[in-house]
Amino acid sequence: MFKTRPSHAVEQPEPRQATAEEASLLGVQKAALVTHIRRTYYSDQGRPVETADIVVPVALCEIVYEVPIGR
Numbered sequence: 001m002f003k004t005r006p007s008h009a010v011e012q013p014e015p016r017q018a019t020a021e022e023a024s025l026l027g028v029q030k031a032a033l034v035t036h037i038r039r040t041y042y043s044d045q046g047r048p049v050e051t052a053d054i055v056v057p058v059a060l061c062e063i064v065y066e067v068p069i070g071r
Helices: 020-026
Strands: 008-017 033-042 048-057
16 A cells, blocks of 8 residues: 555566566467566655556557646
8 A cells, every 4th residue: 555645657568588487487489479568656756656567468468548638
C-alpha cells in the first residue's frame, strides 16, 4: 500500500529477448521476443514512490494504451 498516494505513473516499454529465467517463468523459448515495461509511480512532488518491472511475451499478448486528452 502507498504511504504517499501517487499522482501519476510513467511507463517505458522496450522490446527485447527473454532471459533464460524469464523464458522459464513465462513458458516461452529462451530468447523469445518480449516487451519489458518499466513503470514508475510518482508523488505530487515528483518523487518516485514505487517501481515495477513487467515482462510480457510478444506472441501471447497485445499492449494497448488509452491516453486521455484534456479539453
